[in-house]
Amino acid sequence: MDRAEWxxxxxxxxxxxxxxxxxxxxxxxxxALESRLRDFSSxxxxxxxxxxxxxxxxxxxxxxxxxxxxxxxxxxxxxGSCGTPVVVQVGPCSALQPHVRRGDVVVPxxxxxxxxxxxxxxxxxxxxxxxxxxxxAVSLLAGHGLHTHRGAVVTAGARLSQPAxxxxxxxxxxxxxxxxxxxxxFSVAAxxxxxxxxxxxxASERTSRPWSLSLREDPPPPQEDLTRTVFDVxxxxx
Numbered sequence: 048m049d050r051a052e053w054x055x056x057x058x059x060x061x062x063x064x065x066x067x068x069x070x071x072x073x074x075x076x077x078x079a080l081e082s083r084l085r086d087f088s089s090x091x092x093x094x095x096x097x098x099x100x101x102x103x104x105x106x107x108x109x110x111x112x113x114x115x116x117x118x119x120x121x122x123x124x125x126x127g128s129c130g131t132p133v134v135v136q137v138g139p140c141s142a143l144q145p146h147v148r149r150g151d152v153v154v155p156x157x158x159x160x161x162x163x164x165x166x167x168x169x170x171x172x173x174x175x176x177x178x179x180x181x182x183x184a185v186s187l188l189a190g191h192g193l194h195t196h197r198g199a200v201v202t203a204g205a206r207l208s209q210p211a212x213x214x215x216x217x218x219x220x221x222x223x224x225x226x227x228x229x230x231x232x233f234s235v236a237a238x239x240x241x242x243x244x245x246x247x248x249x250a251s252e253r254t255s256r257p258w259s260l261s262l263r264e265d266p267p268p269p270q271e272d273l274t275r276t277v278f279d280v281x282x283x284x285x
Contacts, residue, residue: 065109067285116162116231127239139250140224158230159201170234180244202230
């Protein structure tokens with residue numbers, strides 16, 4: 048599909064092409080929509096389900112809760128085809144290093160590709176964030192007094208099957224944390240010359256406790272202020 052076809056499918060005009068796409072992959076769609084879309088005016092769902100457009104001040108911004116690598120690349124692909132210049136992922140990650148604690152923020156410079164989607168967009172081994180956006184995000188987070196880590200993460204292909212020995216291997220490679228979509232977002236963004244970043248809150252520490260248990264507390268009440276700040280930082284990266 049060319050740009051005109053994507054614009055027609057989404058139902059947007061040239062003046063409505065988002066300057067920023069924020070992706071928050073989550074099971075908790077309704078809660079995320081209620082929390083995030085209240086920041087925008089003139090909100091409407093576009094022709095692609097689960098993709099919303101609104102205005103943050105005078106800036107058109109898109110938001111999606113698409114979950115999982117194979118799904119999250121779809122709104123990035125669609126809006127990248129239309130000319131959206133920036134995509135930012137927000138959401139949880141699980142720490143792989145002992146100094147990354149629950150409530151910290153991780154801003155990846157790069158993500159090791161452990162999912163199968165990136166290959167379809169030319170990704171191999173590692174996908175990279177836009178370092179300008181990374182630096183800006185770290186600066187904004189510092190202004191909020193948040194403990195922030197900048198470096199490498201790994202994106203896994205499955206959340207519920209991460210054996211302890213695999214997580215130890217990732218940790219030994221120096222990865223700060225593991226998530227499910229970061230490398231896919233970076234890879235598809237690169238394919239469309241978009242500037243990509245991710246701002247992730249640490250939902251669980253390095254422990255023998257299965258990450259799957261955090262499904263019950265994503266995000267837990269103590270982290271509501273943190274996730275709010277992370278979203279505000281994402282909006283400032285347009």
